[in-house]
Amino acid sequence: MFSESLQQVAAGHSALSKVKMTVRSCFYLETDRLQIVKFKSIAEHRKLTLSKPEKYDYIEDVVCKETDIKENEMKLLPLGETGAKVLLIKQKGELHAIGTKCTHYGALLHTGALGDGRVRCPWHGACFNIKTGDIEDYPGLDSLPCFQVNVDSSGLVRVKGKRKDLEFNKRTKQMCEQDPSNQTTVVIVGGGPAAAVCAESLRQEGFTGNIIMVCKENTVPYDRVKVSKTLDLSIEKIVLRPLSFYKNHKIEIKRGVEATGLSTSDNVVQLSNHEKLTYNYLFICTGSMAREPDIPNASLANIHVLRNYVDSQAISSKLSPDKHIVVLGLGFIGMEAAAYCVNKCASVTIIGRGTVPLQPVFGTAIGDRIKRHFEEQGIKFIFERNIAQFVAKEDEKSAVGSVVLTNGEVLPADIVIIGIGSKLYTDWLKDSPIEMLQDGSIVVDKYLKTNVENVYAGGDIAYAPLFGSDDISAAIGHYPLAHYHGKIAALNICAKITPLNAVPFFWTTLFGKSYRYVVYEKREVKRYAIIATIENFIGHGKPDKVRIYGSLENLEFFAYYIKDGKVIAISSVGADPIAADFANFLQEGNILTEAEIEKQRFDWIRNKPKDLQIRFETESVVDP
Numbered sequence: 001m002f003s004e005s006l007q008q009v010a011a012g013h014s015a016l017s018k019v020k021m022t023v024r025s026c027f028y029l030e031t032d033r034l035q036i037v038k039f040k041s042i043a044e045h046r047k048l049t050l051s052k053p054e055k056y057d058y059i060e061d062v063v064c065k066e067t068d069i070k071e072n073e074m075k076l077l078p079l080g081e082t083g084a085k086v087l088l089i090k091q092k093g094e095l096h097a098i099g100t101k102c103t104h105y106g107a108l109l110h111t112g113a114l115g116d117g118r119v120r121c122p123w124h125g126a127c128f129n130i131k132t133g134d135i136e137d138y139p140g141l142d143s144l145p146c147f148q149v150n151v152d153s154s155g156l157v158r159v160k161g162k163r164k165d166l167e168f169n170k171r172t173k174q175m176c177e178q179d180p181s182n183q184t185t186v187v188i189v190g191g192g193p194a195a196a197v198c199a200e201s202l203r204q205e206g207f208t209g210n211i212i213m214v215c216k217e218n219t220v221p222y223d224r225v226k227v228s229k230t231l232d233l234s235i236e237k238i239v240l241r242p243l244s245f246y247k248n249h250k251i252e253i254k255r256g257v258e259a260t261g262l263s264t265s266d267n268v269v270q271l272s273n274h275e276k277l278t279y280n281y282l283f284i285c286t287g288s289m290a291r292e293p294d295i296p297n298a299s300l301a302n303i304h305v306l307r308n309y310v311d312s313q314a315i316s317s318k319l320s321p322d323k324h325i326v327v328l329g330l331g332f333i334g335m336e337a338a339a340y341c342v343n344k345c346a347s348v349t350i351i352g353r354g355t356v357p358l359q360p361v362f363g364t365a366i367g368d369r370i371k372r373h374f375e376e377q378g379i380k381f382i383f384e385r386n387i388a389q390f391v392a393k394e395d396e397k398s399a400v401g402s403v404v405l406t407n408g409e410v411l412p413a414d415i416v417i418i419g420i421g422s423k424l425y426t427d428w429l430k431d432s433p434i435e436m437l438q439d440g441s442i443v444v445d446k447y448l449k450t451n452v453e454n455v456y457a458g459g460d461i462a463y464a465p466l467f468g469s470d471d472i473s474a475a476i477g478h479y480p481l482a483h484y485h486g487k488i489a490a491l492n493i494c495a496k497i498t499p500l501n502a503v504p505f506f507w508t509t510l511f512g513k514s515y516r517y518v519v520y521e522k523r524e525v526k527r528y529a530i531i532a533t534i535e536n537f538i539g540h541g542k543p544d545k546v547r548i549y550g551s552l553e554n555l556e557f558f559a560y561y562i563k564d565g566k567v568i569a570i571s572s573v574g575a576d577p578i579a580a581d582f583a584n585f586l587q588e589g590n591i592l593t594e595a596e597i598e599k600q601r602f603d604w605i606r607n608k609p610k611d612l613q614i615r616f617e618t619e620s621v622v623d624p
């Protein structure tokens with residue numbers, strides 16, 4: 001393909017048409033003319049391009065014929081001699097070329113869902129603008145490179161771009177410089193994804209004043225979702241940006257420091273190190289803490305909650321083949337931790353008050369299948385029980401040795417992992433005039449503004465209007481949404497007035513199977529409180545029924561959650577990009593009804609999973 005397309009370009013370029021093409025020859029575009037350079041070896045090519053980078057900055061090549069790509073199609077095509085690829089997209093008759101891989105964990109975007117003007121990643125729902133490559137929904141921080149596309153007179157599609165962009169496949173949006181004469185200060189209290197995205201978005205949106213981030217944890221923001229999925233993680237590998245990034249962009253981070261009070265009359269945040277920070281704008285995004293159990297002897301050693309990297313490192317350092325692990329809680333965090341531990345210890349037992357793991361999100365049938373999957377992997381469940389008491393080891397009185405359940409049963413327990421939900425980190429605001437609900441969530445409008453001028457709140461703690469609704473709010477513990485809140489807060493602080501408009505997209509990975517879940521929330525009810533974390537977010541309330549397509553047994557299916565004749569959520573396993581496609585569908589203002597799927601169950605799907613009609617033919621209707 002490469003040498004063929006090169007020949008075609010050369011053929012159209014009279015001065016170059018006699019040059020014999022080899023795989024080691026390539027086009028470089030200097031400022032105003034094309035040049036073909038032949039290299040004897042790849043090493044020579046590298047040496048030359050490294051020593052004279054400015055000369056070889058650009059690459060241009062033919063990637064296909066215009067007729068090779070259809071409307072609303074995405075194609076992964078090689079550009080140039082290295083085999084690096086671009087994502088070519090045709091929409092509304094225009095061609096666009098951007099980077100190929102999601103900047104979050106690298107999913108190939110041509111396997112994702114093309115929406116109106118954006119492509120959504122199939123794995124966790126990040127969105128990229130097809131014209132600019134800019135990230136528009138999250139997770140992930142960086143945007144994609146964007147390449148120039150032309151169709152020449154013979155109908156060949158030529159793509160031109162920077163060699164470096166092609167190689168790195170991601171692009172940090174341009175950040176403005178700090179201006180020492182601008183004394184406007186934005187204080188960000190919190191150090192999670194909402195804080196990280198807000199800080200860098202401020203610079204990307206042209207804010208030249210002071211940015212100070214206050215973070216209780218002793219680190220820069222990191223990928224918290226890994227904490228329960230890969231417990232032996234190293235913090236250096238999971239930070240969202242290295243410390244040098246913040247230093248280079250003059251974003252001050254106070255690590256290991258906590259905000260302890262707020263005076264909105266004089267715009268001052270008090271810190272645990274006795275400093276006082278005066279702000280012009282304040283963004284509060286202090287997130288959640290793990291809920292501690294109110295059970296006798298809960299302070300014994302080796303009983304852990306799982307909220308941050310210190311917790312996960314503490315647990316993973318203690319795992320060994322002779323240890324018995326007890327997990328309390330049937331939600332995501334407990335399930336993920338159990339799945340991680342099972343092959344590294346003597347036993348894993350999960351205890352929960354319910355009868356089905358993850359039931360509030362996925363429903364009974366899917367939750368039951370997940371339970372069987374866990375049992376097949378050697379994990380034991382004990383349902384409708386709680387822990388009544390922790391008991392110390394006989395030979396080590398400070399450490400847990402067993403647990404007594406509410407029915408009197410005793411289980412050996414060398415390590416206990418608690419996954420029973422979370423509480424919001426907003427106690428430090430209780431004497432301030434910031435409007436909060438009883439659960440500690442902060443009431444904000446669709447611009448993330450609190451009731452106090454110039455004070456914004458986002459991430460887990462924000463009781464914010466839900467997608468598709470101005471009058472229903474919820475505080476949702478959700479990683480992509482926290483990123484998105486950071487962006488929206490930054491835009492509004494910069495007076496680029498932007499309302500919230502993102503569809504919640506959840507995921508979990510259990511024993512190598514990735515579960516996705518997209519939810520729609522539009523109900524004609526009065527404003528009320530939904531306290532929702534990743535552990536218990538239901539979003540849509542209880543559906544009337546669940547229609548499953550494909551094989552639940554083989555964990556290859558998708559499910560429609562139906563309430564009052566409307567599809568209010570979709571979950572999927574092994575059916576990408578259906579969840580991403582549904583998120584786009586909702587984002588664009590559509591509603592899917594049961595009547596429509598009864599007539600043509602797959603008609604609405606624009607980006608179809610492979611072999612849709614064959615793999616997902618079987619239908620079963622189950623109770624929620």
Ligand SMILES: Cc1cc2nc3c(=O)[nH]c(=O)nc-3n(C[C@H](O)[C@H](O)[C@H](O)COP(=O)(O)OP(=O)(O)OC[C@H]3O[C@@H](n4cnc5c(N)ncnc54)[C@H](O)[C@@H]3O)c2cc1C
Nearest residue numbers: 190191192193194216259286287288459460477478479482
């Ligand atoms: C183990 C685990 C796994 C998860 N997995 C998933 C998943 O798979 N998918 C998903 O969508 N979501 C997941 N979540 C939820 C997701 O991580 C959160 O919704 C998200 O991190 C919230 O971001 P945030 O910026 O609001 O706050 P956080 O990430 O909680 O960060 C807030 C930070 O502020 C700090 N802070 C608190 N109080 C103060 C103070 N007074 N002063 C200064 N700093 C303070 C905190 O210590 C923390 O560092 C998971 C959460 C956990 C704990």
Ligand code: FES
Nearest residue numbers: 102104105121124
């Ligand atoms: S890999 Fe794309 S959103 Fe995570």
